[in-house]
Amino acid sequence: MLYLLINSAEAAWLPVAATDLAKEVDQLIYFLLEISVLASILVIGGFVYFSIRFRRKSEADKPPAITHHYLLEFLWSFIPFVIFMFVFGWGWLVYDKMRDHPKNALEIHVYGQMWNWDFVYKNGRKSSRVLTVPVDKPVKLIMSSRDVIHSFFIPSFRIKQDVLPGSYTALSFTARKKGKFPVFCAEFCGAGHSSMLATVHVMGLREWEEWLVKDPYKGMSISQIGESVFQKSCTACHTATQEKRIGPGLAGLFGAKREFEKGGSLVVDENYIRESILNPSARVVKGYGNMMTPFAGLLQEEEMTGLIEYIKSLKIEQKDK
């Protein structure tokens, strides 16, 4: 259910290669697979054949004492060594290209936090969970984490880079295919790790430029703004129903009485919702861990107001009761 966002995951055994570099990686993958299958067949075939050919025929069998064979031993040390050095060099060459960050690249800032991805573009435009980039343009992601280590993994581009708190790492690519490609968090980061998903949306340059200057909340009611923020930033842990996920479901929250881990209780009002978003550890609801990342400084005022209005509007569905 969680994954309706991402419907383009590939059923094939390698995801579609959407960059030139991905195609180069695939060539390396295919070569390694071919030579590995060949080597495995030789070795496994060898001992399976010996097993049949040299089965014990009688208890009086007297096998010869073959202790060594220098030429053979040299060959089966040297030939693997040469093959290993060859794939090492090839792997290095392609890796070197991955680590090459073009000077003219379009820079986008990426922030990981438990359990969400935020993107900030040069003109100040922000997005969450959807990274929007133009096709055929080199893009450089400058990445950091707001809490623990995450890892930004785009299977269709065959690239991955850990995202660290306290320092920056980078990832560069030039997308050659338009479309939506899934992004996974690949470094274990807690309860929401497997729902820390995003999409790379590759579009035409003009379309992208239009997107970049569009006010994402234009023409929306406050509550609709809130809903769109909720969909981007909250759904890894919260539902708009009563269903518990990592955090509580939010339907019927407003005006209800809540008890806290550290004792005490109150009737949920605007101030409590605001506090729980900006500084969640202040009053954690009974039965839940102190896991939420503070959103202080990450939301604009209209987004905060929108969220409060949206949460207010979530009513308990009556059909069950």
Next chain:
Amino acid sequence: MSVNYLNEKKGLTSWLFTLDHKRIGILYMITVFTFFLVGGVFALLMRLELFGAGETFIPASVYNQFMTFHGAIMVFMVIIPGIPAFLGNFFLPLQIGAKDVAFPRVNLLSWYCLIVGSIVALCSLFFNGVDTGWTFYTPYSIRTDNGTLWVVLGAFIMGFSSILTGLNFIVTVHTLRAKGMGFFQLPLFVWSLYSTAIIQVLATPVLAITLLLLSAERIMGIGIFDPKLGGDPVLFQHFFWFYSHPAVYIMILPAMGVISELITTFSRKTIFGYKAIAFSSVGIAAVSFFVWGHHMFVSGQSEWVGVLFSFLTMLVGVPTAIKVFNWVATMYQGSIKFDTPMLYANGFLFLFVIGGVTGIMLATLAFDVHVHDTYFVVAHFHYVMVGGTLMAITGGLYYWLPKMFGRMYNEFWGRISFFLIFVGFNVTFFPQFILGFMGMPRRYHDYVPAYEPLNQLSTFGSWMIGLGFVVVFFVVLQALFKGEKASSNPWGAVTLEWQTDSPPPHENFHKTPVVGKNPYEYS
């Protein structure tokens, strides 16, 4: 029945305070198999949760705890002590013709370290639980629940068990060899234990220091790993893998030793390239200290460091390949009999070849970037650790069972157990290679629907493995209580442990053996 180590003293205290290496070996056997059961149940529960996309029966927070317990128990309490402390304790002195290990009291102490460490680690089950994975990566391990501290301290204490066993083995091999037994007359199992012991003694203290630093960070906030205090979270990964990469050789080298024994015995032929196998063990042990960075190709370490570690990792492949070729060459023109232990040895070869070639793939930089932290890696290390070490320990158990207990197991059911485990293993883990290529990250409680069919196949396989080990359990029980009496040398093997009674007397040999020939002279 004649007097032997099993019946010479009676009562629980005679076991709990025993100084006999054979009885300590049996204590380890019971401990390791108990933890294997616990770790295995966690694995089956995880696979059950992964049977379908979405939450199947446990929430993510519980799944992550199962994942952590499975990993930590299997690594620290099963695979690391598995072969050295259980089979090694029992057979190292026997294979070199000694009465016991060099320090019998230290040997007992190391068992108690494992027990105390395990109890401390399992305490976390009753407190807040632990959900970091067995790798305890910072800063997540600094900010998550307090259960982490218990497991970290438990692993710290268990480390001493490993260090003490290693030290004991090194001294034993140097000082207690039978008359006439030089280093090149040592059985290859002893060589592998010796190489393992070197790693245990040199690398485990680094883990101890790392875990202490992590505890200090959690309790006092000393700011070594926590970026909020100016620390470097990636430094922890360097420290951690500086131990934990050599540790995977602690896990696999003894298994290779067992395989060398099984293949010569059941081919009834001297080992091919004795010195090559012996030195490759030492070579692997030495190089293993300089490859830790291959766990960190995408961690943010510099490109040149990545290149260097990729190169050094390729070098480990060479002595490993040499061993495999030598085993296959040993079978050439042999007189091969497929009793259960030999089936397991061949199963090992099959799975280890796949584990090995995928290891070379992962050492290749650009390849690793795509599959790093995906199910491809999960499949790879299960092929090496389970397909390798666990096949060896089970094969070794069948092989030495007659010697340890003086009873034969049921051959038919032994083979059935192999069939179930071998087929089940491949059904479980081969699909995970493909899932890794498809991009499914590891440690995921939930996944996109496209990954569902292969995950279901994998879960079916896990049930087969589980059933296979249930069969092993009953085969062993049946052998212990109803098995036919075993002769002193049922396999026609030539190493020293087969020259004494089954089971051996208290001090192993009625007459101290004198060695005049190489360890595997059959003809």
